[in-house]
Amino acid sequence: MTNTIFSGKCPQCQLLNDDVDMRQNNYPFWECPKCELQILVEDEKALILRNRGKGEFIYNLIKFNRECVLVETDSHSYPNGKEIIDTVHLEKYLKNKVQQSEEFTCTKLINSYVNFKFDNQPEDNYIKQSEHFKIDFEDNSIQ
Ligand SMILES: [Zn+2]
Incomplete structure:
Protein backbone atom coordinates (compact mmCIF):
# COMPACT_ATOMS: atom_id res chain seq x y z
CA MET A 1 0.00 0.00 0.00
CA THR A 2 2.60 2.53 -1.02
CA ASN A 3 0.03 4.48 -2.98
CA THR A 4 -1.37 6.34 -0.04
CA ILE A 5 2.02 7.64 1.05
CA PHE A 6 3.43 10.57 -0.90
CA SER A 7 7.12 10.19 -1.52
CA GLY A 8 7.48 12.36 -4.60
CA LYS A 9 5.67 10.26 -7.19
CA CYS A 10 2.26 11.29 -8.47
CA PRO A 11 -0.33 9.21 -6.57
CA GLN A 12 -2.84 9.36 -9.42
CA CYS A 13 -0.35 8.12 -12.02
CA GLN A 14 0.82 5.44 -9.60
CA LEU A 15 -2.69 4.03 -9.69
CA LEU A 16 -2.04 3.42 -13.38
CA ASN A 17 1.35 1.88 -12.60
CA ASP A 18 3.10 4.91 -13.94
CA ASP A 19 5.87 6.39 -11.77
CA VAL A 20 5.94 10.11 -12.46
CA ASP A 21 8.09 12.43 -10.36
CA MET A 22 6.14 15.47 -9.25
CA ARG A 23 7.83 18.81 -9.72
CA GLN A 24 7.61 22.18 -8.06
CA ASN A 25 5.39 24.69 -9.81
CA ASN A 26 5.12 28.45 -9.49
CA TYR A 27 2.90 28.48 -6.42
CA PRO A 28 4.92 26.43 -5.20
CA PHE A 29 3.06 23.17 -4.95
CA TRP A 30 4.13 19.78 -6.17
CA GLU A 31 2.58 19.10 -9.54
CA CYS A 32 2.52 16.07 -11.80
CA PRO A 33 3.83 16.91 -15.29
CA LYS A 34 1.52 14.30 -16.73
CA CYS A 35 -1.90 14.73 -15.07
CA GLU A 36 -1.32 18.09 -13.29
CA LEU A 37 -2.42 16.80 -9.93
CA GLN A 38 -1.22 19.21 -7.24
CA ILE A 39 0.02 18.41 -3.76
CA LEU A 40 0.80 20.83 -0.97
CA VAL A 41 2.98 19.49 1.83
CA GLU A 42 2.11 20.97 5.21
CA ASP A 43 2.95 19.66 8.69
CA GLU A 44 4.27 16.38 7.27
CA LYS A 45 1.01 15.77 5.45
CA ALA A 46 0.56 15.71 1.70
CA LEU A 47 -2.62 17.57 0.83
CA ILE A 48 -4.11 16.61 -2.51
CA LEU A 49 -5.59 19.80 -3.92
CA ARG A 50 -8.87 19.68 -5.79
CA ASN A 51 -7.81 21.90 -8.63
CA ARG A 52 -5.20 20.94 -11.21
CA GLY A 53 -2.07 22.88 -11.98
CA LYS A 54 -1.28 24.54 -15.28
CA GLY A 55 2.07 22.98 -16.01
CA GLU A 56 3.91 26.15 -15.00
CA PHE A 57 6.96 24.57 -13.48
CA ILE A 58 9.96 26.04 -11.82
CA TYR A 59 12.95 24.82 -13.74
CA ASN A 60 14.81 23.11 -10.99
CA LEU A 61 15.72 19.49 -10.42
CA ILE A 62 14.50 19.29 -6.84
CA LYS A 63 12.70 16.09 -6.04
CA PHE A 64 10.59 15.42 -3.01
CA ASN A 65 12.33 12.84 -0.85
CA ARG A 66 10.33 12.43 2.31
CA GLU A 67 7.30 10.32 3.06
CA CYS A 68 4.01 11.93 3.98
CA VAL A 69 0.51 10.65 4.50
CA LEU A 70 -1.91 11.71 1.79
CA VAL A 71 -4.89 13.71 3.00
CA GLU A 72 -8.00 15.17 1.42
CA THR A 73 -8.76 18.86 1.11
CA ASP A 74 -12.08 20.66 1.00
CA SER A 75 -13.20 22.82 -1.90
CA HIS A 76 -11.14 25.74 -0.58
CA SER A 77 -7.97 23.63 -0.56
CA TYR A 78 -7.89 23.40 3.22
CA PRO A 79 -7.32 20.00 4.82
CA ASN A 80 -10.60 18.44 5.88
CA GLY A 81 -9.00 16.07 8.36
CA LYS A 82 -9.50 12.93 6.27
CA GLU A 83 -6.45 10.79 5.70
CA ILE A 84 -6.54 8.70 2.57
CA ILE A 85 -6.41 5.18 3.86
CA ASP A 86 -6.11 3.00 0.79
CA THR A 87 -6.13 3.01 -3.01
CA VAL A 88 -9.90 2.60 -3.19
CA HIS A 89 -10.30 5.72 -1.09
CA LEU A 90 -7.74 7.51 -3.24
CA GLU A 91 -9.47 6.55 -6.49
CA LYS A 92 -12.82 7.69 -5.19
CA TYR A 93 -11.49 11.03 -3.99
CA LEU A 94 -9.69 11.67 -7.28
CA LYS A 95 -12.74 10.76 -9.29
CA ASN A 96 -15.41 12.56 -7.29
CA LYS A 97 -13.69 15.54 -5.72
CA VAL A 98 -10.66 16.49 -7.75
CA GLN A 99 -10.91 18.40 -11.01
CA GLN A 100 -10.41 16.03 -13.95
CA SER A 101 -7.30 16.26 -16.03
ZN1 LIG B 1 0.03 12.27 -12.34
Whole structure:
Protein backbone atom coordinates (compact mmCIF):
# COMPACT_ATOMS: atom_id res chain seq x y z
CA MET A 1 0.00 0.00 0.00
CA THR A 2 2.60 2.53 -1.02
CA ASN A 3 0.03 4.48 -2.98
CA THR A 4 -1.37 6.34 -0.04
CA ILE A 5 2.02 7.64 1.05
CA PHE A 6 3.43 10.57 -0.90
CA SER A 7 7.12 10.19 -1.52
CA GLY A 8 7.48 12.36 -4.60
CA LYS A 9 5.67 10.26 -7.19
CA CYS A 10 2.26 11.29 -8.47
CA PRO A 11 -0.33 9.21 -6.57
CA GLN A 12 -2.84 9.36 -9.42
CA CYS A 13 -0.35 8.12 -12.02
CA GLN A 14 0.82 5.44 -9.60
CA LEU A 15 -2.69 4.03 -9.69
CA LEU A 16 -2.04 3.42 -13.38
CA ASN A 17 1.35 1.88 -12.60
CA ASP A 18 3.10 4.91 -13.94
CA ASP A 19 5.87 6.39 -11.77
CA VAL A 20 5.94 10.11 -12.46
CA ASP A 21 8.09 12.43 -10.36
CA MET A 22 6.14 15.47 -9.25
CA ARG A 23 7.83 18.81 -9.72
CA GLN A 24 7.61 22.18 -8.06
CA ASN A 25 5.39 24.69 -9.81
CA ASN A 26 5.12 28.45 -9.49
CA TYR A 27 2.90 28.48 -6.42
CA PRO A 28 4.92 26.43 -5.20
CA PHE A 29 3.06 23.17 -4.95
CA TRP A 30 4.13 19.78 -6.17
CA GLU A 31 2.58 19.10 -9.54
CA CYS A 32 2.52 16.07 -11.80
CA PRO A 33 3.83 16.91 -15.29
CA LYS A 34 1.52 14.30 -16.73
CA CYS A 35 -1.90 14.73 -15.07
CA GLU A 36 -1.32 18.09 -13.29
CA LEU A 37 -2.42 16.80 -9.93
CA GLN A 38 -1.22 19.21 -7.24
CA ILE A 39 0.02 18.41 -3.76
CA LEU A 40 0.80 20.83 -0.97
CA VAL A 41 2.98 19.49 1.83
CA GLU A 42 2.11 20.97 5.21
CA ASP A 43 2.95 19.66 8.69
CA GLU A 44 4.27 16.38 7.27
CA LYS A 45 1.01 15.77 5.45
CA ALA A 46 0.56 15.71 1.70
CA LEU A 47 -2.62 17.57 0.83
CA ILE A 48 -4.11 16.61 -2.51
CA LEU A 49 -5.59 19.80 -3.92
CA ARG A 50 -8.87 19.68 -5.79
CA ASN A 51 -7.81 21.90 -8.63
CA ARG A 52 -5.20 20.94 -11.21
CA GLY A 53 -2.07 22.88 -11.98
CA LYS A 54 -1.28 24.54 -15.28
CA GLY A 55 2.07 22.98 -16.01
CA GLU A 56 3.91 26.15 -15.00
CA PHE A 57 6.96 24.57 -13.48
CA ILE A 58 9.96 26.04 -11.82
CA TYR A 59 12.95 24.82 -13.74
CA ASN A 60 14.81 23.11 -10.99
CA LEU A 61 15.72 19.49 -10.42
CA ILE A 62 14.50 19.29 -6.84
CA LYS A 63 12.70 16.09 -6.04
CA PHE A 64 10.59 15.42 -3.01
CA ASN A 65 12.33 12.84 -0.85
CA ARG A 66 10.33 12.43 2.31
CA GLU A 67 7.30 10.32 3.06
CA CYS A 68 4.01 11.93 3.98
CA VAL A 69 0.51 10.65 4.50
CA LEU A 70 -1.91 11.71 1.79
CA VAL A 71 -4.89 13.71 3.00
CA GLU A 72 -8.00 15.17 1.42
CA THR A 73 -8.76 18.86 1.11
CA ASP A 74 -12.08 20.66 1.00
CA SER A 75 -13.20 22.82 -1.90
CA HIS A 76 -11.14 25.74 -0.58
CA SER A 77 -7.97 23.63 -0.56
CA TYR A 78 -7.89 23.40 3.22
CA PRO A 79 -7.32 20.00 4.82
CA ASN A 80 -10.60 18.44 5.88
CA GLY A 81 -9.00 16.07 8.36
CA LYS A 82 -9.50 12.93 6.27
CA GLU A 83 -6.45 10.79 5.70
CA ILE A 84 -6.54 8.70 2.57
CA ILE A 85 -6.41 5.18 3.86
CA ASP A 86 -6.11 3.00 0.79
CA THR A 87 -6.13 3.01 -3.01
CA VAL A 88 -9.90 2.60 -3.19
CA HIS A 89 -10.30 5.72 -1.09
CA LEU A 90 -7.74 7.51 -3.24
CA GLU A 91 -9.47 6.55 -6.49
CA LYS A 92 -12.82 7.69 -5.19
CA TYR A 93 -11.49 11.03 -3.99
CA LEU A 94 -9.69 11.67 -7.28
CA LYS A 95 -12.74 10.76 -9.29
CA ASN A 96 -15.41 12.56 -7.29
CA LYS A 97 -13.69 15.54 -5.72
CA VAL A 98 -10.66 16.49 -7.75
CA GLN A 99 -10.91 18.40 -11.01
CA GLN A 100 -10.41 16.03 -13.95
CA SER A 101 -7.30 16.26 -16.03
CA GLU A 102 -7.68 17.38 -19.62
CA GLU A 103 -5.89 15.03 -21.93
CA PHE A 104 -4.89 17.56 -24.56
CA THR A 105 -3.77 21.09 -23.78
CA CYS A 106 -1.34 23.49 -25.39
CA THR A 107 0.75 23.45 -22.24
CA LYS A 108 1.00 19.67 -22.45
CA LEU A 109 1.94 19.89 -26.09
CA ILE A 110 4.78 22.30 -25.30
CA ASN A 111 5.93 20.50 -22.15
CA SER A 112 5.95 17.12 -23.85
CA TYR A 113 8.05 18.57 -26.65
CA VAL A 114 10.52 20.16 -24.24
CA ASN A 115 10.73 16.91 -22.25
CA PHE A 116 11.35 14.83 -25.32
CA LYS A 117 13.79 17.27 -26.90
CA PHE A 118 15.83 18.38 -23.92
CA ASP A 119 15.11 15.98 -21.10
CA ASN A 120 15.67 12.61 -22.77
CA GLN A 121 12.10 11.53 -22.26
CA PRO A 122 10.31 9.18 -24.65
CA GLU A 123 8.67 10.76 -27.68
CA ASP A 124 5.27 9.04 -27.21
CA ASN A 125 3.66 11.77 -25.14
CA TYR A 126 4.71 14.43 -27.57
CA ILE A 127 3.48 12.46 -30.59
CA LYS A 128 0.09 11.98 -28.94
CA GLN A 129 -0.28 15.72 -28.24
CA SER A 130 1.18 16.68 -31.58
CA GLU A 131 -1.23 14.50 -33.55
CA HIS A 132 -4.17 15.87 -31.60
CA PHE A 133 -3.34 19.49 -32.40
CA LYS A 134 -1.85 18.70 -35.80
CA ILE A 135 1.15 20.76 -34.83
CA ASP A 136 4.62 19.37 -35.14
CA PHE A 137 7.45 21.58 -33.89
CA GLU A 138 9.86 19.53 -35.97
CA ASP A 139 8.07 20.63 -39.12
CA ASN A 140 10.09 23.55 -40.48
CA SER A 141 7.32 24.74 -42.77
CA ILE A 142 5.29 26.08 -39.82
CA GLN A 143 6.17 29.26 -38.01
ZN1 LIG B 1 0.03 12.27 -12.34
